[in-house]
Amino acid sequence: MTNPTAAILVIGDEILSGRTRDSNLHYLAGELTRAGITLREARIVADVHAEIVAAVRELSGRYDHLFTSGGIGPTHDDITADAVAEAMGARIGHRADAMALLQAHYDRSGLPFNEARQRMARIPEGAGLIDNPVSIAPGFTIGNVHVMAGVPNIFQAMVASVLPRLTGGPPLLSQNLRVDRGEGEVAEAFGALAAEFPDLSMGSYPFIQNGAYGTNLVIRGTDPGRLDEAMVRLTRLFA
Amino acid sequence: MTNPTAAILVIGDEILSGRTRDSNLHYLAGELTRAGITLREARIVADVHAEIVAAVRELSGRYDHLFTSGGIGPTHDDITADAVAEAMGARIGHRADAMALLQAHYDRSGLPFNEARQRMARIPEGAGLIDNPVSIAPGFTIGNVHVMAGVPNIFQAMVASVLPRLTGGPPLLSQNLRVDRGEGEVAEAFGALAAEFPDLSMGSYPFIQNGAYGTNLVIRGTDPGRLDEAMVRLTRLFA
Missing domain, CATH: 3.30.70 (Alpha-Beta Plaits)
Structure with a gap:
């Protein structure tokens, strides 16, 4: 019996510049070990479209699961969703289900659901949404790629929502x-x-x-x- | 003026299993930023010969410098030096200069310079030694690959000895x-x-x-x- 394999791809200039110390990698490593999924490789790349696309293609092809962290917010440097869509050969646009989630959230909070915030509804066609109980903007799963936020408490909430759906082997x-x-x-x-x-x-x-x-x-x-x-x-x- | 680029390759099952939280990556990121060298990618791979060889080949070919962390001690799971030698097409054996350094150290300390400890003198032909003021066993530089220990205070001492020799751009x-x-x-x-x-x-x-x-x-x-x-x-x- 061989345990399923996984990789994590952390997207973020702020880690590579030394400004921020990543904590998601270490967190996911522990959770995967408990879930009986073997983390075989971790990578950190910069906020560069072509580099994210290449890494997603390579790692999703090599391992049973790829988890990504970072780059799915509303700002110009949040380019992960588009890069993952390209890597997986999927079209991407503002998806109605994600738009509805976010619209309801901003209606409740009284904040404008502006163009920047609408960017967070950009989800590839065919992807399933990953619940974000902290700040609503969802992650997504497309094929064997699980795309999650970089903010640690949101990342952890998303891991908690994704992992029970995956089949692990006996815990390591x-x-x-x-x-x-x-x-x-x-x-x-x-x-x-x-x-x-x-x-x-x-x-x-x-x-x-x-x-x-x-x-x-x-x-x-x-x-x-x-x-x-x-x-x-x-x-x-x-x- | 473009700053030189770099990657770091961390070798270690203990990071991927979640047992240990890596600190060398974050440390090196800060030091490189100050030195005007742009850290473009980081990878963590397991203690598996073929995976280390593949990663060293790819990253040393793509960036101006590759720094590695871990896997150069005396135990059976310390396989980095041999993997780097293979990746760089160099022969490897117990080098006389490293043997002499270690022999003198163990003579002074009264500990046996046994077969396991002699493994730490396995250095690729043509490599330059990196000074280890903490525990003597040296790292090495071969081509554009700088091979350093994983123990954080030794890693940091080796970075301090390597970085001044490299030409950086203006600090970021x-x-x-x-x-x-x-x-x-x-x-x-x-x-x-x-x-x-x-x-x-x-x-x-x-x-x-x-x-x-x-x-x-x-x-x-x-x-x-x-x-x-x-x-x-x-x-x-x-x-």
Whole structure:
């Protein structure tokens, strides 16, 4: 049984310039792991139409799911919906269902539903809307591409609405052993153990604390029994 | 005058599983902006040889510089050096200069310079070493690819040693106006202003604070005079 695969594409000059630190990637990584979907790749590209189109085509073709973050607001630099439509070969315009959602929202709030705000109703033909309980303007799913907002609390709400619809495999479990030794001391025995458990993934993550080296040894897999078996061996080696 | 371009490739299952939140990407983004090098793309891939090779080939071919983070330690999952060597068509082995550095270090510390630790001397032929003042095991530069450690304080020390050797353009400057209005209210005038200043990049970043919408309007460019000119216009529009 192989878990479905996924990639995330973050669209945003503000991340690449160092102005903003992305948090959506890390959030989605955790949620996908719990859902049994394997995040295989992440990319961040600038607000450039051709680059978004190319990345969407490549990543949606390579993985079971592609999640995007950012670029679906009302301003001139929000170009994700049009780029995704082009990448997926779909026409795009102001869709009646999205227009109705937004019109009702702005009627309630007393704010003008101006041309800029109407841009947020630009949704590719054939796409399903993703609910936005925070600020109404929807995301959308077209084919295997899930297009979501960049503002973290809206992104998280959209993930919560999309993920239950997707079929995941068994959740990826992990166990961690922290040892007060440098990687160089544990590497040989740890590598030998990893070779004995080819169905599990084992990684070692060094750190320095109070001037001393330490290492986190992490074992990942979907079978809890195998994970326990490897963990018993690991503990005997290093604890 | 066009600034040199760059990409960063982060290698690490631990980021994609959500276990660890990457900080090197954000750090490098800020440093490159100050150095006048434009970060155009970031990628995170798993500890899989073929995927690292493919990403290094593609990104080193497309941009002036590629920086990598992670996977150069002593354990079995540290496969970056070999993957980069293959991507760049270079042979790799235990290099005498790196062996000497590490031998001296372990002699001083009284720890065994075992086979695992000797892995850290695997450096492609023709590569220049990148100094590691924290834990000695060097990074390296081959062609336009700068291979650095994933542990944040070592990564940062290596960036400090690499960046002064690279020729940057004028630093990318940015100015920010925070307005207490939603994006939908400022979008039209802001878009018109952006169209008048094609040499600058203008982005809008919405936020929600205490239940109210606000927007950060950011103008970026390398010419301080033009930036000031646009900022005066922006302030007149919205302040």
